[in-house]
Amino acid sequence: MAQTVKINVTVNGKQYEREVEPRLLLSDFIRHDLGLTGTHVGCEHGLCGACTVLMDGEAVRSCTIFAVQADGHEIQTVESLGTPDNLHPIQQAFIEKHALQCGFCTPGFLMTLVDYLGDNPNPTEEEIREAIDGNFCRCTGYFNIIEAVKLAAQKMASH
Ligand code: FES
Ligand code: FES
Known part of the structure; x- marks a missing residue:
């Protein structure tokens, strides 16, 4: 079994503690580990912008960041923006x-x-x-x- 690292990440105001492989991309962590599939993955090379999320309020491409780099940071995904009755x-x-x-x-x-x-x-x-x-x-x-x-x-x- 691959070695894992414990991370603490706040996503859309909720805190998550998870064990992740060091090579896991933040985009895959968000989509697969947290089930927040609103963040899309297109190129996986930092080119298309589909995977953009906010990290500590700054737009970043989540396919160019490892999940372990988000340790201790705040992430916002598209799911945080609005609700069907109250859109952003x-x-x-x-x-x-x-x-x-x-x-x-x-x-x-x-x-x-x-x-x-x-x-x-x-x-x-x-x-x-x-x-x-x-x-x-x-x-x-x-x-x-x-x-x-x-x-x-x-x-x-x-x-
Ligand atoms: S998936 Fe294209 S920039 Fe991340
Ligand atoms: S790629 Fe289809 S709406 Fe932009």
């Missing part, structure tokens, strides 16, 4: 602007944008394009995503 303003904006089709990329966009709009509440279109240039979407052509980010910024400003 960014989720609401994505719906209103039709910014998703298959939805595979959406959790990564949402988590990237939660971090980004928290720091940059009033971005220009150019800045929005830069903010999402590490998140790949194969369906939408990005136009509606950009419109959704503009709307989300407005919603968050009036919140």
